[in-house]
Amino acid sequence: MKQLYFFLLPLLLMGMTSLLKAQDRTSGKSFATRSEVLAVNGMVATNHPLATQIGLDILKKGGSAVDAAIAANAFLGLADPAMNGIGGDLFAVVWDAKTNKLYGLNASGRSPKGVTLAYFKEKGYARVPAMGPLSVTVPGCVDGWVELNKKFGKIPLDQILAPTIAYAKAGVPITQEVADLMIEPQLLSRIGLKDAGKFSNFKKQYMKNGAFPVKGDLYKNPELARTLEMISKKGRDGYYIGEVAQKIAAHIKQEGGFLSTDDLASHKSEWVDPVSTNYRGYDVWELPPNGQGISVLQILNILEGYDLAKVGFGSKEHIHYFTEAKKLAYEDLATYYGDPAFNAIPLPKLLSKEYAAGRRKLINDKQAGIYEPGLAIAGHTIYLTVADKDGNMVSLIQSNAAPFGSLEVPEGLGFVLHNRGSFYELTENHINAFAPGKRPFHTIIPAFITREGKPFMSFGLMGGDMQPQGHVQMVMNIIDFGMNLQEAGDAPRIYHEGTFARFGHVNDVGTLYLESGFPYETIRDLMLLGHKVSYAYGLFGGYQAIMRKAGVYYGASESRKDGQAAGY
Template sequence: MRLPPVHVPCVDVPRRTPRPRSLSLCGLALAAALLASPTVASAADRVTGAPFATRSEVYAPHAIAATSHPLATQIALDTMRAGGSAVDAAIAANAVLGLMEPTGSGIGGDLFAIVWDPKTQKLHGYNGSGRSPRSLSLAEFQRRGLTEIPAHGPLPVTVPGAVDAWFALHQRFGRRSMAQNLAPTIAYARDGHPVHETIAYYWDRSVPRLSKWPGFAEQFTIDGRAPRTGETWRNPNLANTLQAIADGGRDAFYQGDIARTVDAYFKANDGYLSYDDLASHRGEWVEPVSTNYRGFDVWELPPNGQGIAALQILNILEGFDLKAHGFGSVEHLHLFTEAKKLAFADRARWYADPAFDPAPVARLISKDYAARRRALISMDSALREVQPATPAQLDEGDTIYLTVADADGMMVSLIQSNYRGMGSGMAPPGLGFIFQDRGEQFVLQEGHPNAFEPGKRPFHTIIPAFVTREGKPWLSFGVMGGAMQPQGHAQILMNLIDFGMNLQEAGDAPRIQHDGSTEPAGQATPMRQGGELDLETGFDYAVVRELMRRGHSVRFADGPYGGYQAIMVNPQGGWIGASESRKDGHAAGY
């Protein structure tokens, strides 16, 4: 029997990066491809007719965690069993993912989080993104003849905000000491752990690209190659770095010997990140913003992230009866794609560091603005080009995602990344981590809101999400993967709210990814000819043909569909969890 195409997980990289084509990455993705009928448009199991899922939802009465690695999930649960809060558990899980899944995370990257606090009955947002080096200028890129910031090496490096974010979250919501939260990762880093299959695959892809940069091969390969599936990996340098942080707090990272080592390393390697850049870093608490979608309040963080794109997509789609059209229908796929194009045109124009160029967020996520944009959609033909809103119309953002909920009702939605999988490749000697290359997201174009400037935060792709209903928590979730993230957020909520899927089905249903919209990075090239539409296995071929008749350019693509974790409040008491079948994900509770 011939197998249908298997789509494998993506990392937080731009779509121009080649995607893997492999039938061996993860058994659950293979199971999904085998069971999902390519001629059924309802995301249904071809035997039972029920909505398709790779596994059951996870139910837990007290606490629950969903991460992209089974050992990280267990560490989160162990932390809460020992008296830690959901924030303690999220920090512990994030720390160990930096060791075990360095293809998507690490202390060289940034972090964003949304926390539901049961004491105040309120959501709290944290923007843990770092700024560009203050000694680097747009003129320097121009002097070098660059029109885009390189993907790797010292030039795209920005200040890593993850460690600061850990301590800010912990100060407000933690119960165990940071030393206790970091202890499991320190032990695994010294003693070793077996590398999981999907991670080994992406690690192997990163080694040829990044080994040229000083410190990478010495600290992130075994005799010049990536660790293989099941092979034990140790990182004693990271253990020492985390022990210094556990002993000395956040300042040990941003103002101590670690910062001095970083400063010397970049000075010796044509870099600009300095001790002063690290010492001056502070993340910030921010107010999440929301829109109501069919009675559910969907919360995202405001720019410099891209979260409000999900809110704009949902606002546009709310004017259509998606439930009547049905999952996988031509109308479902067409309307979603057109709404995404409209939202992403604004994303390219308006989303940037608000300290330099504040976006009109309230107007962008308003219902009347959505109605104006919705009127641009034709049911019979695809939009070829889309313009963003003008200022006059508006007067009046590779990765890991995890979510944790504890027995007291605290919920954490946390996303963290080095960008481009393993980041810049810049790994200072003896520290055991790689710096992010998030600065690649700047535009080298004077006057653009996302133009490179010293001390500025770039446009950011990583976004956590949260949903409340009638003022009470309902869902903590995320979908990692570059520009797929707001598209994935909207699709998960459509699956849950419009199409009646359960939490696991909503993640396992075949996904849509539109590519080719104007980007707020690089040269910010406008969308031409409507872009490209990627459809995962499971959509009716007759639907695909009709999409093409309406002007959509549909192509085959492996893997640009993101990675999902979610926790929902069980109305009967306790929690419901789900995790991504396209990655090594694991949801569990007690």
């Protein structure tokens, strides 16, 4: 009897503990759905298990972290075509172990040079259409792959693209998440199913027999396989010069757009210096505009003035201060973030601690606020991260902008063109006003954290204007609240919208969406502060991350998606 007592006692104590605090079975932590993945030789974290396995195979064959990232990205363009592909843009941050340095790549494309703002005015457009040929800018993804491989690669592009080419010919089974996205009402309404002649190439490519594939269907794309084979043989020229470029330009012209073979041939990516702020001893890195990454740094600078560890995760103070800091930073984002080739962007001022301190003073501890810019002057994406045995790490994000982008599919190429051009403004003198050869405002942002000059964490969180909000929450979860890498991603998230002043100032506190998991007492207290609290599904993004500690890689993947982190 005594032996039975000692056997049952730990189980009884575990049961009592679970009544006090819901815990994960394996880690004992409160939000983790699973343990972190640990490995020494390499780590890959993507939103699709087969993409992760392809990345690992490339690492084991001697490829670099960058090579594996390109291979995984290429596969995702096949298996998750609404989200990304070679018709879209790309951004990356790379930690190079040889030089002990971070490198940034802006592989976003520019607007057609043969059209001006006056054209849109003459046609009576209030906004660039969200679908169709006018929304298409030069796709930068393939040039980004070539630049990354040239600078940091160890194996040639044909070996990197071979797994996706094989899958495109043989077929890949459609996952639940991919199938669910394809039948979302918003996407179906965009396509215009009642108009048989509209986007006919799109329907022929992705809707065999008039319907999207469902979970478990074997999806083949021999046209994409052929396009990737051309890129494998000719590199950049296999996309931007020759048959592919000619078919893209001819299709856009036929549909009434302006993207030309010259626009494609003259495109080039840009190597840029990532920018950072120090947050409680950690350097958090983002890419400079034309993306929204520096809003992450602005929010962190404001939040640094609060003792978040003391107030605790899920407290009214945590959520209130985060939301107010986000609103302040997004006012600046809408006003000052654009293509630096066309605008003088006051980065030093926006990122200064003094400026953050001044903005912080506008936050009322007892009331949700409405703000304006501080100076006198929605989206579908994949994110992945890879690390290799040599200590190199890459943070990469790639996107079609909206699901299936512009819905424009050039004949016989196997991919859809993005619609990032719909992000231009048609207002003269706006920071993001349309102009020939100009890069549009971008939402997709990769991130990185270093500590004392060494790599600490490569991470990202896709999802339109949720991305900066998600980046900040991951930083808070790990640095302020002491969560592990997986727990940080599994913890309930906050998403605020409704005050983003990109289309003009909004005199409202916006809507604060909270995932399930926050206590009702906190929600009630936030309402008393004047926040409009609501719930939502699918707005909270997708997270992948790799951390490096004492020579060991820790991997984590999004529990809300089909993703996987794996190492060897």
